[in-house]
Amino acid sequence: MSKQNPTRIIIDTDPGVDDSMAILFAFCSPEVQIEGLTTIFGNGGGDITTLNALRLVELAGRPDVPVAQGAESPLQRKFEGFGWRVHGRNGLGEVDFPLPTVKPDPRRAAQFIVDTVMANPGEITLVPLGPLTNIALAVMLEPKIAENVKEVVLMGGAANAKGNASAVAEANIHNDPEAAKIVFEAPWKVTMVGLDVTRMTVMTPEYMEELKSAGNRYTDFICKIVPHYMAFYLEYDNLVGFHVHDSSALAYVIDPTLFTTKKLYVQVETNSPSHSGMTAADWRHRGNGEPNIHVCVDVDNARFLELYKQRLMGAFK
Ligand code: BDR
Ligand code: CA
Numbered sequence: 682m683s684k685q686n687p688t689r690i691i692i693d694t695d696p697g698v699d700d701s702m703a704i705l706f707a708f709c710s711p712e713v714q715i716e717g718l719t720t721i722f723g724n725g726g727g728d729i730t731t732l733n734a735l736r737l738v739e740l741a742g743r744p745d746v747p748v749a750q751g752a753e754s755p756l757q758r759k760f761e762g763f764g765w766r767v768h769g770r771n772g773l774g775e776v777d778f779p780l781p782t783v784k785p786d787p788r789r790a791a792q793f794i795v796d797t798v799m800a801n802p803g804e805i806t807l808v809p810l811g812p813l814t815n816i817a818l819a820v821m822l823e824p825k826i827a828e829n830v831k832e833v834v835l836m837g838g839a840a841n842a843k844g845n846a847s848a849v850a851e852a853n854i855h856n857d858p859e860a861a862k863i864v865f866e867a868p869w870k871v872t873m874v875g876l877d878v879t880r881m882t883v884m885t886p887e888y889m890e891e892l893k894s895a896g897n898r899y900t901d902f903i904c905k906i907v908p909h910y911m912a913f914y915l916e917y918d919n920l921v922g923f924h925v926h927d928s929s930a931l932a933y934v935i936d937p938t939l940f941t942t943k944k945l946y947v948q949v950e951t952n953s954p955s956h957s958g959m960t961a962a963d964w965r966h967r968g969n970g971e972p973n974i975h976v977c978v979d980v981d982n983a984r985f986l987e988l989y990k991q992r993l994m995g996a997f998k
Contacts, residue, residue: 687711687712687713687714688712688713688714688806688831688934689713689714689716689801689804689805689806689831690707690713690714690715690716690805690806690807690808690934691715691716691717691718691719691793691794691797691798691805691806691807691808692704692707692715692717692718692719692808692809692810692931693718693719693720693721693751693790693794693807693808693809693810693811693815693816694718694719694720694721694730694734694809694810694811694927695720695721695722695723695724695725695730695764695772695810695811695812696720696724696730696733696734696737696772696773697723697724697725697730697733697764697768697772697810697811697927698724698767698768698769698772698773698774698906698907698909698910699810699910699923699924699925699926699927699928700724700730700733700810700811700927701733701737701773701902701903701906702903702907702925702927702928703810703836703925703927703928703930703931704718704734704737704741705737705740705741705899705902705903705993705996706928706931706932706935706989706992706993707931707934707935708737708741708743708899708996709899709992709993709995709996710931710935710992712934712935712936713931713934713935715743715746716746716747716797716801716805717746717747717748717749717786717793717797718734718737718738718746718747718748718749719748719749719750719751719790719793719794719815720734720748720749720750720751720790721751721752721790721811721812721814721815722752722753722754722760722762722811722812722814722856723762723764723811723812723852723853723856724762724764724765724767724768724772724811725764725765725768725770725771725772726753727750727751727752727753728750729771729772730772730811731748731750731785732780732781733771733772733773734748735748735781735783735784735785736773736778736781738781738783739781739782739783740898740899740902744783747785747786747793748783748785748786749785749786749788749789749790749792749793750785750789750790751789751790751791751814751815751818752790752791752812752814752815752818754814755812755814755856755857755859755860756814756817756818756857756859756860757859758857758858758859760856762812762846762852762855762856763846764852766913767910767913768909768910769906769909769910773906774905774906774907774908774909774910775909776905776906776909790815790818790819791815791818791819791821791822792819792822794807794815794816794819794826795819795822795823795826798819798823798826798829798830799823799825799826799829802829803829803831804831805829805830805831806830806831806832806833806834806934807830807832807833807834807835808833808834808835808930808931808934809833809835809836809837809853809864810835810836810853810927810930811853811856812853812854812856812857812860812861813835813837813853813854813857813860813861813863813864814857814860816833816835816860816864817857817859817860817861817863817864818860820863820864820867821863824867827867827868827869828868828869830869831870832869832870832871832872833864833869833870833871833872834871834872834874834930834933834934835853835864835871835872835873835874835930836853836874836875836879836926836927836929836930837851837852837853837854837861837873837874837875837960838851838853838854838861838873838875838876838947838960838976839851839875839876839877839959839960840873840875840877840945840947840960840962840964840976840978841877841962841964841978842875842876842877842880843876844876844958844959845876846958847955847956847957847958847959848955849955849956849958849959850950850956850957850958850959850960851875851876851958851960854949854958854959854960855957855958856958858949858950858951858957858958859951861949861958861960862948862949862951865947865948865949865960865973865974866973870975871973871974871975872933872942872974872975872976872977873947873960873974873975873976873977874929874930874933874940874977875960875976875977876926877976877977877978878929878940878977878978878979878980879924879925879926879929880924881979881980881982882924882925882929882980882982882985882986883920883922883923883924884922884923884924884925884986885921885922886911886921886922888922888986888990889904889907889911891990891994892904892990892993892994894994895993895994895996897993897994897996897997898997899993899996899997900993900994900996903993907923910923911923925989928989929977929980929985932980932985932988932989933977935988936988939980939981939984939985939988940977940979940980940981941977941978941979941980942975942976942977942978943975943976943978944972944973944974944975944976945962945963945964945966945972945973945974945976946962946963946966946969946970946971946972946973946974947960947961947962947963947973947974947976948960948961948963948970949961962974962976
């Protein structure tokens with residue numbers, strides 16, 4: 682699929698192994714044009730995720746893509762995430778990389794989002810791949826962005842699936858439920874690419890071997906950072922291979938026909954200590970609210986894996 686006018690996106694991200702894989706997927710897909718990366722705490726602290734985002738624009742040879750650093754902690758809570766265990770203490774699978782030479786944009790992430798959206802009404806799709814704090818701050822700073830954004834496509838939540846950060850909550854929502862509630866309730870189109878679909882896709886060691894054989898600078902980078910992440914899945918999920926959560930959200934933006942969606946009323950739980958961050962979806966259509974979220978419920982997983990491979994292996998050809 683190739684479009685004449687690429688979808689203009691801001692990726693809000695906490696790189697992160699799967700975030701990095703998603704960002705490189707975006708860089709080599711002509712259907713999307715990255716207007717900026719905004720960074721957020723999550724898989725590491727804000728300084729770590731910002732350094733990694735800068736490394737990624739440098740790796741892509743795109744120092745012109747602004748990187749704006751965002752929130753260091755959730756809106757109201759103390760941050761207690763354990764993403765570093767999944768992604769390594771440096772967010773990149775504990776592999777040492779040189780410090781980037783590119784410098785961050787002087788604006789904070791929320792300001793960058795507001796400026797970019799308001800300068801390009803109806804044009805920008807927000808793609809959050811981490812806790813939703815920056816997006817909530819942006820909509821609080823300028824509520825008009827809600828009517829000026831094209832769409833929000835986020836990786837997060839679990840509508841009909843077990844959680845990964847708790848029994849019922851997905852990590853990005855769990856890491857800042859109050860922010861997620863603001864984002865889910867703002868008057869814009871939200872598509873939720875949650876664990877319901879991201880768990881359907883597994884990249885196996887064999888798949889990674891094939892990717893590695895391309896030997897380009899993207900596949901080399903990915904194959905260096907993945908082993909730590911893959912080892913986590915084996916230890917905690919008994920899975921040989923891993924889920925590429927964040928690339929699933931990019932796949933939706935690149936080719937939405939890969940997914941089946943259902944519009945449901947989804948509420949983010951903020952009060953219950955045991956259920957905090959749960960995305961409670963009303964599958965009965967009999968609750969108190971109108972359907973507000975486009976929930977991805979199925980993915981053509983073989984076609985997605987093929988697309989990812991084709992894009993990454995074909996980069997620089
Ligand atoms: C999400 O949590 C993070 O660890 C990943 O980067 C992804 O965004 C999956 O629940
Ligand atoms: Ca992420």
